Amino acid sequence: MQLWLIPALPLAGFLINGIFGRRFSKAIINAVAIGSVLIAFAWALKTVLALGEAPTFEHYFDWIVAGGFRVGCDFAVDRLTAVMLLVVTGVGSLIHIYSISYMEHDHGYYRFFAYLNLFMFFMLTLVLAANYLVLFVGWEGVGLCSYLLIGFWFHKTSATNAGNKAFIVNRIGDYGFSLAMLMIVVNFGSLDFRTVFGAASKPEGMLTPIAMLLLVGACGKSAQFPLYVWLPDAMEGPTPVSALIHAATMVTAGVYVVARSFPIYIHAPAALERVAVIGLFTAAFAATIGLAQNDIKKVFAYSTVSQLGYMFLGLGTGAFSSGIYHLMTHAFFKALLFLGAGSVIHALSGEQDMRNMGGLRKKIPVTFWTLMCAALAISGVPPLAGFFSKDAILLAAYHHAPWMYWVGTITAGMTAFYVFRAMFMTFFGEYRGHEHPHESPAVITVPLAILAVLSVIGGFIKIPVWLDKFFPAAEAPEEFSLVVISVAAGLIGIALAYVMYIAKPGLADSVSSGFGWLYRVVYNKYFVDEIYNAAVVKPLVAGSRVVLWRGVDAGLIDGMANGIGSRSQGFGSVLRLLQSGNIRSYATWVLFGSVILVVALGLVGAAR
């Protein structure tokens, strides 16, 4: 099947553009970058179409061989990978095309496309990997690309800081992931998915720790509480990056890993419960923050965190296929939301604050209508994509624990509210800005339109049916009343947003001032960044400065090196006095030494 071609193509694109891109014209850069991704998409499509029930496995070479332990460079495609492959290459291709126009005037044009291609390479390696170590290569690689692309405009301090933050917070998750891998090696003697999952029921007590550590990794990558803080800041990167990496693909890697490791999680119910609780909490928590943000990208960023929480909720309640279902539909509508937001920002020459927008409906109609599709889809309005997947998750949550369903439904209402709040603030009412908005060119609107179509009909791509035999069946009979309630929650959210931001424009302000302190807490994102700063960053910096720098480095290490130097200098200055250059004083010493020697020998002889 030549699976290696799929990641190899973007890698080739990265190498060509990365090395020679500076001298290429934009047309050549586009051809290389987008061509490679499109061919990869075509190849992935061909692979998936040829795929039956049984997974395809390809072994290329032995990477690590140590005694009985071996790790091969292996790729495999099964039905789960197939979904990811198509989402990554498909949405990825659209975003590549979109970037042609979005990045048009950027000096780092070739660099941007080189990074994007590199990201595609690592992401495809991640989803194609047939063992944990190859997966980890992709995992770290996408983290690197995320860092590079968040800090793409590196002359902005905030962008480089955001890149650092993403990288450092992810390190915590990666640490958990590496520990999980080590424990898998110890308990299973292999990192190969088939071997590990084949024996997943054996090591009784160790599965829960392994699953928990994997969850730590997934929380870092997929921006779950408490490691979600990096994702909102990651919006400092160019908008296509936010759409591709921080909405559609990379952040779903954590969801993918948990879904991929489902045989482990099934035998570790405690960990699975944790997945559900963290997911639900993150979904609700991030949704409340999203209610009060004014930066259009920040709203969608918290929305992403929240929707990822939904996916975790789906996985945690045993409805793995629903989680993946939502992963796919979310990739469509969230990529669309971000690209649409990018189009708005583009139209307003870089304005991101929704308070300076408004009334754009007439001025940029294509962007408006496509974004409307995404907004309706994320709000769970039937029969759009978000409705099916969100509903499947909420249903599973209800059968797991009814309270989870209710929290999830309220979150759905909040989601609808803040998305439509953003829509109304951006597209309705009077225009409050100063720029002259202009509709984006076709390279931007065509990807938007394609994604809009996918957001509308994506729900009919029945992922749960496709993954029917792959995951253990979750018994969740359809219940019409529950569906009605969750849809109603979404509609109420939309209606509320309409009332507050269109019908009675003053209402929003009076509500926010009515709940003054509550509004401030939410507006400031629960002060989580400040708490982390005070609880983790400051002590760490202070500890590094006082203990590690002043104490260990300057005191101990420098002290040791300097001490040895000055001691030997002092010792030498004493010994130097012996070197008088006077032969007879040397002779005295010789005599002295021989006398001591003779006396010592005499004593030894006497002792015998």
Next chain:
Amino acid sequence: MNGVPLTWYLILSAVLFSLGIAGFLFRKNVITVFMSIELMLNAVNLTFVAFSYQLKQVNGHLFAFFVMVVAAAEAAVGLAIILTVFKNRSTLNIDEVNSMKN
């Protein structure tokens, strides 16, 4: 064995050696120092020969000849150096010949 006992030879040798050391360390005249070295060498020679005689082995004699040869060579070179030093410096005081120092 009749005659002079070994101990006496050794004592004589030790006395001569000590005199040599004392001369080497405390005298200032280069020639005296030089003669003190010769004295020490010969004290050692005496020990060798005495032991050789006592133990009925020829090794000691061989060493004694060795030492004599070395002493002769040393005397030749040493006296040549002393002569040159005296020509250049007009002194035989060992403490004044210190141009290598500093």
